Amino acid sequence: MSVSTRSVPLVSDRWSTDDVWAVAPDASSRKAALKVAKAASWPERGTVAAPTGGTSALWGECEGSGSKPYLAAVHLDGVGGTAYKCSCPSRKIPCKHVLGLLALWSQGEVGVREEKPSWVGAWLDGRAARRARAEGTAPAVPVDPAKTAATLRAREESVGAGLGELRMWLYDQIDAGLAEVPKLGYDHWDRMAKRLIDAKAGGASGLVSRLPTVARQESWPERVLEHMSLIHLLIDGYRAGDAVGERTRGAVRSRVGIALKTEEVQATGERVRDTWLVLGRRSVDMPENDVRGLRVWLRGVDSGRTALALSFGRADQAPTTPYRVGTAIDADLAFYPDGHRVVPTAGTDRPASVPEGTTISVALDSFARVLAEDPWREAWPVVLAEAVPARDDRWYLADPSGDALPLATDSPRRLLAVTGGNPSTVAAEWAPGEGLTPIAVWDRTGKAIPL
Amino acid sequence: MTTNPPAHGGYTAPEDPLAAVDSWDHLVSTALVGTARRSVPVTPDLPETPDTEGATALLDRAALATVRRLAGYTPARVVPIEPDTASGPPEVGPQAAARLGVILADRPELLTEWLELVAVAGRCAPAEHLPDLLDRGARDSGLRPAIAAACGPRGHWLARFEHDWSYLLAESGSGDVFDEKTWLHGTEGERRRMLCALRAADPARGRELLAGIWDDLRKAELRRRLLEAMEIGLGPDDADLLDRALDDRGANVRGLALSLLTRLPHSAHADRLRDHVRSHVRTGPGRTIVLTPVEREETGLFRDLALVRPTGEISRRERAEHLWTLITRAPLDVWTDLFDTDPAGVLDRLSDDAEAHDALLNAIGVHEDPVWARSALGLLEGRVAERMVSTARDRRSLQLEPLLRVLSAEERCALAERSFGPKTGTRDVWSLLNAVPGPWATDLSHRIVRRLQGKGWERDHGGYRSVCLLAAERMPPELVHDLPEETPAASAVGDTGDSAYRNLRDTLRFRLDMHREL
Structure with missing residues (x-):
């Protein structure tokens, strides 16, 4: 197996403040970070330019209450995504120092420095070396294909057996009737869920664990039957094996819990x-x-x-x-x-420019096509053109034809603020059960605003 | 079945003439009872399933129906909201917008300054931050006028969608235009805005409209909020309506009417207050001024001062309150006329009576009279420094600030600058500066920096920090270039002082960027 070695240089431009806060672990980190995001706290700081321009890394020495400054650094163009380092004892990643440094950088307060302290060089060199080692020693082919295949086969059999039991269990529920479902204790569901974990079918186990929650929803008889029938369909899909299309098979296997390693996807996907x-x-x-x-x-x-x-x-x-x-x-x-x-x-x-949007009817059609391959899919992105907020007893998003989909959110405050109710391109996640969750809107200047 | 989509959209059966029945409900009721006791319903609207009985058949058919329902979602038909079509001032640039994000997250103390800069620049706050701004205003009413001025028509449009934001509908915006229909039929907040807009354009007409409906306004709170609009374009002709409002049932309405009347020194009301003063003062021994208590029978005086007329014995506290209010509200000229002297003379002759003296200082702030303010600050006697510092030290800084506010920024900064030197105690420096509203002049700022380098801070780290905090918000931001790199008196002020000084520099730099961006 070979991890594809990228020849394209990975360059990262300066982040926006929003980008910085998007990586903050929680609101309190963000608050703490702002306190250290002051130029005076970072007497030594700089960026490391990437060979092709742009920024490769960012470092700074933060003067805190202690005698030694905290050493914080960010590797922006690492292969596995952004990496953070800080000498402080915080367990949060990234910690407030790293966030503060990023925030300063996003405000243009950290410039390129030709020389960098030795600890920065050592860290970046170490990362490069580890990467080279990983690539160099990564086996080009599995160590023992026969063994790997056998392991996978055993796993599939185990999952198959677990799903077989789930099938019988499901029949028992339907035979006995669902009337008593809301009164059943967690034990009732947990036994089956645990059995599926043992059978290495973690995904299917999660679906069973959700049943008691579903049984507490409004119109629970309908919701429970829907949920159970989709589990039933999943079991059927698994038993069908290669008889179903490749994408459906992929969807089934990931949902029952047979996960693929990233490297496998990189190599064979x-x-x-x-x-x-x-x-x-x-x-x-x-x-x-x-x-x-x-x-x-x-x-x-x-x-x-x-x-x-x-x-x-x-x-x-x-x-x-x-x-x-x-x-x-x-x-x-x-x-x-x-x-x-x-x-x-x-x-x-x-x-990027504003993405092309569609009408609601076209968006629903695209979701229906996805369901044909993957009937278990719960959320799907739609981009609506010229969408406008509408309201009666709840909020909706309507298109120029007058079609409208309900919003999952209470009040689309930011969407309203940015669009003023005027037709705009809106990206949203569509889930028939919940409604539409707007995730981004493009304002009249074409700027994307995450929601 | 009908072929029209339902008003609210949702899951519906396909429009298939063969589908006489949507089987879903039958499947659900069978599942509730259990397939052991009830047979699986026939589902002519669904594809056939291999089994026709038992749990398998039911689940097969339920799965078909479920996926069909998910895939066949029918949109609703809902009328869009009325969009915001007003064209407001342009939004601030991207850097200023990003800075607002930082201010909202961590520097709320600079929010008012940012908003004011935006309004002065003829720009408005970026739309994406409006919800956050309106939330701030909901929690802090002091921010509301600045938010109203900087949020543009979009903010006013947005405010109608959340109950907590409705305060903004009552705050007048710069672009408001009077509209008869809204005035007559709008919400209370909208009516107030309309009246404000009209007062700005045509005060007389605004007064007539309010006078015309005044007696029909049932709610005291509404009367108060509408009466507030009279502040805009307030003039001598407004006195009659305000005088009428002194008889209002609502105490808040009476109080507001009084404070507006206080600003009309040529009204009949002002003349009555002059008379009340005359009948309550006399000259005591040594040319001092002595005040006589207000009697319960003086109904006219209680009404003119929006005071509750006491029913029983007048307590000492009440007596003090009566005189305090009388002195505060009466035009200052009555004193100089009565005793044929200048303001300094009046203050001097009243100095034995601490309460009356304080009340008169308070009156100077209320009437915003610079001549009196200078006298009170001792300027004319060349004792300004001593007087200011002593006023500040006596925990009377609350009085110092209103007096300084009456003067122009230039004049008060010059006064403050002359009022302390290298030897002024650290605590006095802080009390004094605390009373000097920003923005501070450059010379004053330089003197403060020199004082920070001076002596005495080793015993007052907290004071050093407090001065730095004041300076961070009130010094002109360009001054950051003149500030020494090294913390002044670093060895004396320890870590507290060091970090306070660095924060001062950071905040000034932050504000400097903020000013440049707008």
Whole structure:
């Protein structure tokens, strides 16, 4: 297996303040960072220019209360995305010093410095060396293909067995009737969910764990039956194996919990080279797992493909993404088998023009086509042209034809402020159950504003 | 079934004539009861399934129906909101917009200055930050006028969508134009805005409109808010309406009417107050001025001063309040006329009666009379420094500030600058500077820097820090170039002082950028 070695230089221009705060792990970090984001606190600071122009790294020495300054640095064009370093004892990544340094830089307060302190050089050299080592020693082929295949086969069998039990369990629920579902304790669901974990079907387990929550929703009989029927469909999809299309199979396998390694996707996934517009991002935190997620939606200018870049972080660490809303990036993206998810890959980005939008009816059609391949998909990006806010008992977004979709948010305050209710291009996530969640809007000057 | 989409959109069956029934409801009710007890419903509107009975059949059919419902979502038809079509001033540039983001996050103390700079520059705040700004105004009413002036028509348009923002609808915006329909039928806030707009354009007509409906306004709060509009273009002709409002049932309305009347020294009301003063003062031993208490029977006086007429015995506290209010509200010329002397003479002859003396100082601030203010500050006797510092030290800085406010920025800074030197105690320096509103003149600022380099701070690190904090907000930001790199008196003020001084430089640099961007 070979990790593709990029010949394109990775250059990063200066971030905007929004970009900086997007990587802050939480609101308190941001507040703390602002306190240290003062030029006077950083007597020594500078950027390291990339060989091709742009900024490769950023460093500074922050004078704090202690006798020794904290040494903070950011590697902007690293292969795996941005990397942070700080000598302070904080467990947050990035910590307030790093954020403060980034904030100063975003305000133009950190300039290029020819010479850099030895600790910066050592860190960057170490990262380069580790990368070279990783590439050099990465096995070109799996150590033992037979063994790997056997492991995978065992896993598939285990998942198959788990799903078989889930199937019988589901039949039992339907045979007995759902009337008592809201009264059932967590035990009832947990046993099945745990069994699926044991069977290495973590995704399916998560679907079962959600049932008690679904049973507390409004119109719960309908919601529970929907949810169960989709689980049932997933089991069928898994049993169908190769009989279903490749994308459907990819969707099924990722949803039951057979994850692919990033390297595998890089090596074998479908590749699409295109100019990718960054449509918007949405945080999807999963506090129950102490995980924070970030969904970034991209659209290929020529291919028209929709790509989803997922990033995750621990509860005390904001997920990082190489993508900034409103920019375009030339990249050769590797797709997961479901045909939508991609491995986040950095590239040269530049300001982009307003993306092309559609009517609501066209957007719903595109979602229907996606459902045909992946009926379990819960959120899908739509870009609506000339959309206007509308309201009766709740908020909607309407298109020029008069069609309207309900908004998932209480009040689209920022959207209203930016557009003044005038027709605008809006990117949003569509989920039929929740409604539309606007993620970005382009104002009348064509500037993208993340929502 | 009808083929029209439902008003609110949602999941609907396809418009297939064969689909006489949407099977979904039947599937749900069967699932509730259980397939062990009820057979799976026939679903002519769905594709066939391999099984026709049992849980498999039910789940198969439910899955088909579910995916069909998800994919066949029908949009609603909802009328868009009325857009904002007003063309306002241009938004500030990207750098100023980014700076506002930083101010909102970490430097709220600079928000008013930023907003004022924006309004002066004839620009408006960036739309994306408006929700945040309006939230600030909802929590802090002091910010509201500055927000109203800088948020442009977009902000006023936006305010209608959130209840917490409705205060803005009452704040007048620069572009408001009177509109009869809104005046008659608008919300209370809109009516107030319309009256403000009219007062700005045609004060007499505004007064007539308000007088015409005055007796029909049921709510005291509405009367008060509309009466506030009289402040705009206030003139002698307004006195009659304000006098009428002194009889209002609402105490707040009466209080507002009184403070507006105080600014009309040629009204009948002002003449009555002069008479009240005359009947309550006499010359005491040694040419001192002595005041006599107000009696319960003086109904006219209580009305003219918007005071509640006491019913029982008048307490000492009440007596003091009556005289305080009388002195505060009466035109200052009554004193000089009555005793045939200058302001300094009056103050001097009243100096034995501390309460009356304080009340008169208060009156100078209320009437904004610079001649009296100079006298009070002791300028004419060449004792300004001593007087200012002593006033500040006596915890009477609350009085010092209103007096200084009456003077022009130039004059008060010059006064303040002459009032302290290298030997002035550190605490006095702070009390004095605290009373000098910004922006500070360059000379005053330089003197402050020299004082920071001076002596005494080793025992007053907190004072050093407080002076730095004041200077950060009030010094002209260009001064950052003149400030020494090294912390003045660094060895004496320790870490507290060092970081306070560095913060001062940072804030000035921040403000300098802020001024350049706007």
